[in-house]
Amino acid sequence: MTGTATSATVEIYTSVPLAGLAGADLLPFPLFLKTSPNTWVLYRDRNSHVGEEHLRRMTVEGVRELHIHTVDHSAYLKRIEISLRELLTDRRVPIERRVEGLHGVAVQMASEILQDKPSAEGVERAQRLLVNTSTLVLREPKAFKAMRVMLGASASLGQHSVSVAFLSMGLARHTLSADPSHLLTAGLAGLFHDVGRIGYESLEHDPEHCQRGSDLLRKLGIPESVCDAAMGHHERWDGSGLPRALQGNANPELARIVSLADAYETIYSGQEPRVTVYEAMRILAQAYRGCFEPALIANFLKLFH
Ligand SMILES: [Fe+2]
Ligand SMILES: [Fe+2]
Numbered sequence: 001m002t003g004t005a006t007s008a009t010v011e012i013y014t015s016v017p018l019a020g021l022a023g024a025d026l027l028p029f030p031l032f033l034k035t036s037p038n039t040w041v042l043y044r045d046r047n048s049h050v051g052e053e054h055l056r057r058m059t060v061e062g063v064r065e066l067h068i069h070t071v072d073h074s075a076y077l078k079r080i081e082i083s084l085r086e087l088l089t090d091r092r093v094p095i096e097r098r099v100e101g102l103h104g105v106a107v108q109m110a111s112e113i114l115q116d117k118p119s120a121e122g123v124e125r126a127q128r129l130l131v132n133t134s135t136l137v138l139r140e141p142k143a144f145k146a147m148r149v150m151l152g153a154s155a156s157l158g159q160h161s162v163s164v165a166f167l168s169m170g171l172a173r174h175t176l177s178a179d180p181s182h183l184l185t186a187g188l189a190g191l192f193h194d195v196g197r198i199g200y201e202s203l204e205h206d207p208e209h210c211q212r213g214s215d216l217l218r219k220l221g222i223p224e225s226v227c228d229a230a231m232g233h234h235e236r237w238d239g240s241g242l243p244r245a246l247q248g249n250a251n252p253e254l255a256r257i258v259s260l261a262d263a264y265e266t267i268y269s270g271q272e273p274r275v276t277v278y279e280a281m282r283i284l285a286q287a288y289r290g291c292f293e294p295a296l297i298a299n300f301l302k303l304f305h
Contacts, residue, residue: 017090017101019092043066114158171296186258192230256296
């Protein structure tokens with residue numbers, strides 16, 4: 001271990017789990033070990049190598065987490081995106097911490113790939129992340145609850161899309177089946193439902209974004225059900241939606257799932273002052289009477305119990 005002792009205020013450092021830190025590439029930021037309440041010791045320097053053997057040694061010594069400079073947080077998320085599986089499947093790391101890493105990586109990734117119209121590489125990157133997410137959701141009963149806690153105010157399209165993706169996956173699990181491919185499709189549909197808004201952000205009312213998004217996704221070779229979900233995510237069960245006023249089952253099931261997740265997310269993140277998830281559900285039930293299939297709402301409520 002290399003060692004310069006540092007004393008500083010707590011906010012400068014953020015603790016991170018060991019899992020996911022190892023990699024073939026050189027470390028893009030320094031890692032620190034906390035040795036007392038106000039002391040951080042340099043463990044690995046920037047541009048040094050951290051492999052599984054280093055982390056194993058740490059674990060043997062009883063170390064559960066390391067620290068990074070808080071300013072390095074996005075570099076950290078980039079690092080663990082590649083090895084996310086290791087973090088998500090490490091049962092020694094509490095589920096809340098794993099989900100925190102997943103959410104951080106997801107928001108960063110979504111903000112990057114939705115900065116512009118997504119490319120085929122962006123879609124592949126999203127797919128990798130959603131496969132890991134669905135594995136976690138299917139293996140760990142408490143994962144969804146921990147995810148829900150992470151979904152806060154969605155100031156950006158990236159954050160909104162990640163929230164709708166996670167909620168759609170949760171809802172698909174109860175509504176479709178606990179099949180990883182269904183969860184992946186639901187995650188993709190949630191993540192990309194609003195891609196048609198990219199480039200038209202200044203429009204207040206923009207029903208055309210459904211068609212634009214669906215066309216864009218189709219060109220990228222994305223599964224048809226995901227394109228249909230982008231097309232139908234503002235349709236309503238009673239036919240009061242946009243752009244085609246489809247009623248009931250005329251709007252495909254995945255589109256109905258994303259539509260409910262999107263409406264809920266918009267209410268939950270848009271209320272000032274902030275509301276609890278239960279108040280958001282109540283607002284949804286009152287303001288959107290008849291807009292969603294009762295069976296789907298019942299499944300959605302299950303996610304919150
Ligand atoms: Fe939308
Ligand atoms: Fe949306």
